[in-house]
Amino acid sequence: MAQADGSVRPALTGTADAGGLPLAGGPPLLSVSNIEVVYDRVVLVLRGVSLDVEQGGIVALLGANGAGKTTTLRAISNLLEAERGRVTKGRIEFRGEAVAGRSTADLVRLGCIQVMEGRHCFGHLTIEENLLTGAYTRRDGRAAIRGDLERMYACFPRLRARRSSLAGYTSGGEQQMCAIGRALMSRPQLILLDEPSMGLAPQVMEEIFEIIRQLNREQGVSFLLAEQNTALALRHASHGYVLENGRVVMDGAADALLANDDVRQFYLGMGDGGRQSFRDLKSYKRRKRWLA
């Protein structure tokens, strides 16, 4: 959890300890407290996961294959049911309201939207038609939607240039931009982004993350980003959480995590030897014991 001096410490797993930066007045935009998720009634995938996204934050959810990043995002946007998954413990609140029992469309109306892994554009529709499908929950009329479309094109000049192209014929980067742009058309306060860098060339990844920063700065949109690309995500995020085997094993300010020896060794490949688990790390175990 974040310390007063900006350093990081391993999370104390299985506690109701919600991480994140303390907010000056008011609850966080998103608060996940001690959740447990089970698939197919028996497979326990998340245990005691707690995290916060403060208003205006860009929070990175990090971890290797199968750590539970997508499951966490699905739990927040109530998409688990389609995967035969269920939140069996804990509580998730968006803008102070419980997420449980709300439909995904209802959550979108409330301002929380997920961009799924793999971009998911409608290939047979043009980029602009795809973007307009993102406004389906809105009731504020065509002029407002047109205005937002123009504002969005200002952030994504590549989409403006490709507005009449069929999405299926655009590049991976353009499709990722289209998926984010479509989410933006619902006027969200929080976007849950699953692996935005996946399968993209490094330069395009940078471009996407620069746009995320711009949307955050200029339109006040907050982000929770699930990423395997630790270095990229931490360079652009304000705060990060590291998930391993369905638990948060560490969290802190993004710059502190980037400088952290354990993160450098295990997720940035800057130590000797291959990737190991946090759990095998002596210093992690020692610190955990010390903090317990």
Ligand SMILES: Nc1ncnc2c1ncn2[C@@H]1O[C@H](COP(=O)(O)OP(=O)(O)OP(=O)(O)O)[C@@H](O)[C@H]1O
């Ligand atoms: N529908 C499902 N039914 C059963 N188990 C699942 C289901 N979806 C995911 N899992 C399991 O839950 C665990 C976490 O998966 P999840 O997809 O959340 O991880 P992830 O961190 O997003 O991984 P990746 O980086 O590969 O996307 C994995 O062990 C996975 O096999």
Ligand SMILES: [Mg+2]
């Ligand atoms: Mg995933």
